[in-house]
Amino acid sequence: MVQGDNIKYIGLQNFSNVLEDAKFYKALRNTLIYVLGSILLLIPLSFILSVCLFQLSGFLRGLLVFCLMIPGLALPGVLSTLFYLFFHGRTGALNQYLVVPLGFEPVNWMMDPSFIMPSLIIQAVWRWTGMVTLFFLCGLQAIPNWQWEVAKIEGAGKWLLVRKILIPNLWHLALFAMVFLVVDGFASFSGAYNLLGGSGGILDSGLLLVTYVYQVAFPGGSGRFDFPGAAAMSLLVVPVTALLLFIILQGRRRWVLR
Amino acid sequence: MRKLISFCILTGSVIICLYPFLWMFLSSFKTNREIYQPTLLFPENFEIDSYQSLLSEQYLPFYSFFSNSLFISGLQALFATLITAAAAFVFAKYSFRGKSFLFGVAILVILIPKQAMAVPLFDWMLWLGLQGTSWSLIFPGIASGLGIVFFTQVFRKIPNELLELAKVEGFSIPRTFFLILPLVAPSLITYGLLHFILSWQEHLLPLLLLDDENTTLPIALSKLRDSSHRIPESVGMAAATISLFPVVILFAVCFRKMKTALVHLSLS
Numbered sequence: 001m002v003q004g005d006n007i008k009y010i011g012l013q014n015f016s017n018v019l020e021d022a023k024f025y026k027a028l029r030n031t032l033i034y035v036l037g038s039i040l041l042l043i044p045l046s047f048i049l050s051v052c053l054f055q056l057s058g059f060l061r062g063l064l065v066f067c068l069m070i071p072g073l074a075l076p077g078v079l080s081t082l083f084y085l086f087f088h089g090r091t092g093a094l095n096q097y098l099v100v101p102l103g104f105e106p107v108n109w110m111m112d113p114s115f116i117m118p119s120l121i122i123q124a125v126w127r128w129t130g131m132v133t134l135f136f137l138c139g140l141q142a143i144p145n146w147q148w149e150v151a152k153i154e155g156a157g158k159w160l161l162v163r164k165i166l167i168p169n170l171w172h173l174a175l176f177a178m179v180f181l182v183v184d185g186f187a188s189f190s191g192a193y194n195l196l197g198g199s200g201g202i203l204d205s206g207l208l209l210v211t212y213v214y215q216v217a218f219p220g221g222s223g224r225f226d227f228p229g230a231a232a233m234s235l236l237v238v239p240v241t242a243l244l245l246f247i248i249l250q251g252r253r254r255w256v257l258r
Numbered sequence: 259m260r261k262l263i264s265f266c267i268l269t270g271s272v273i274i275c276l277y278p279f280l281w282m283f284l285s286s287f288k289t290n291r292e293i294y295q296p297t298l299l300f301p302e303n304f305e306i307d308s309y310q311s312l313l314s315e316q317y318l319p320f321y322s323f324f325s326n327s328l329f330i331s332g333l334q335a336l337f338a339t340l341i342t343a344a345a346a347f348v349f350a351k352y353s354f355r356g357k358s359f360l361f362g363v364a365i366l367v368i369l370i371p372k373q374a375m376a377v378p379l380f381d382w383m384l385w386l387g388l389q390g391t392s393w394s395l396i397f398p399g400i401a402s403g404l405g406i407v408f409f410t411q412v413f414r415k416i417p418n419e420l421l422e423l424a425k426v427e428g429f430s431i432p433r434t435f436f437l438i439l440p441l442v443a444p445s446l447i448t449y450g451l452l453h454f455i456l457s458w459q460e461h462l463l464p465l466l467l468l469d470d471e472n473t474t475l476p477i478a479l480s481k482l483r484d485s486s487h488r489i490p491e492s493v494g495m496a497a498a499t500i501s502l503f504p505v506v507i508l509f510a511v512c513f514r515k516m517k518t519a520l521v522h523l524s525l526s
Contacts (some may be wrong), residue, residue: 011509033319049271052264060265066513069270070279073505075459077476078498081483082278085293085491093281096297138520173524180404183368189462193480210376210462216375230377234370251488 014232024233027212028240033117034208035185035244038124039178047130050136051166065137069130076127083123105192121194124185139173140166178248186241189214203241209237286495293491308492317489318478319471320497326459327474330392334399335454339446342405347435349406350413372463380466381432390469399457405449411523412445426470444519446513451512455505475501
């Protein structure tokens with residue numbers, strides 16, 4: 001691949017190799033769960049937070065949203081390190097402050113295969129909530145005054161206010177946030193790399209697509225040095241993201257433009 | 259009453275968001291034994307050994323990694339902002355053959371995660387002979403589909419009369435572009451900042467493309483972490499704390515402009 005003179009065209013062999021690879025599907029499934037899970041948690045949470053922020057006045061509003069955004073400014077590797085040291089294990093902070101007081105068994109976050117993915121998702125939510133909240137807050141500030149006045153005159157209830165004013169006005173920002181999250185989720189590497197040391201974690205339950213591409217192409221994982229295979233895998237991501245974005249855009253047509 | 263409830267919810271979430279960072283900062287003064295007790299917040303006594311050993315480059319050349327990171331992210335943000343703004347200006351205000359096709363390509367660039375293109379990029383940089391240098395990271399970072407889409411929205415809101423005026427005056431297209439640029443300054447700053455943050459956080463591409471001696475901060479940080487506990491954890495915490503500074507400062511400075519741009523963009 002690197003030397004130019006011994007290129008041999010083998011048609012779609014690389015693609016069919018990838019499509020027969022069980023680990024590829026595992027990575028794809030994990031990535032989908034990761035992306036959808038973080039979107040489903042992030043959008044409602046940021047919506048609530050931005051409405052709360054909207055109640056407050058100028059300076060306080062700015063200060064609080066700035067504080068919320070700080071995790072998004074930190075390096076993902078830092079977030080992972082903190083997560084690892086801070087939340088990790090039976091004596092970790094998350095266990096001590098939240099899980100045990102609520103009466104559950106302490107969770108071994110990084111060692112239990114069924115909790116690796118949730119902890120990756122928690123990390124994503126922690127990281128991006130502030131950014132999405134800022135988007136929504138700016139959307140709320142841009143709502144023209146007459147809409148509020150009409151609602152007041154009509155005596156609209158809270159639910160109607162949310163459905164007729166907030167959601168239609170915020171929808172295209174939510175859309176932008178979702179596109180951003182999908183693209184970022186499919187490309188996320190650093191968090192999982194730091195948390196799991198370049199492997200997929202126990203039973204590969206934290207294996208994300210980019211980690212797998214890295215494993216296939218470079219030493220550290222399998223050491224296969226399979227550049228063409230990795231390139232084929234990279235290209236196979238495109239239809240998946242395209243499909244996901246298409247679904248998001250279709251959803252808008254169904255739910256908002258009625 | 260409503261205000262109070264909102265305030266409580268927000269304070270709660272801010273505490274949840276920032277508590278780990280407070281812990282991180284305080285941990286940079288701790289001993290290893292103290293760090294492994296995550297519920298312990300304050301160290302017994304504040305030792306600044308970790309900062310000393312980090313800044314005297316006992317473990318790795320921290321200054322050069324830091325300045326490298328700044329150089330790469332800064333140049334990427336600058337060039338990306340200028341080039342995508344110029345492209346978007348033409349997309350928004352002029353029509354030419356193949357326009358929708360080119361715009362489709364820009365959207366395709368968004369769809370393909372840059373990190374997924376790491377392997378072909380590696381190959382390409384090898385061919386260009388740039389492999390290992392900072393430029394191998396700066397060049398691919400300049401192209402940004404997101405920037406083109408963002409700035410196209412921004413420039414669409416500039417009234418056409420301005421362009422017609424420029425045309426009457428006989429200005430060329432580049433000159434018109436530079437005349438209009440100050441009008442969209444908040445958007446330029448917003449996008450530049452976002453691009454800076456994203457490239458500051460980039461992990462996979464520097465790991466692959468850069469030589470070990472001139473890598474960037476994220477990689478230095480993960481190097482400080484592994485190495486089988488030879489390096490005290492507090493050094494990693496100190497490095498993490500320092501790595502947060504440039505972005506937070508930049509962000510604090512640009513925050514107001516960023517809000518202006520976003521509010522303006524969502525006025526439809």
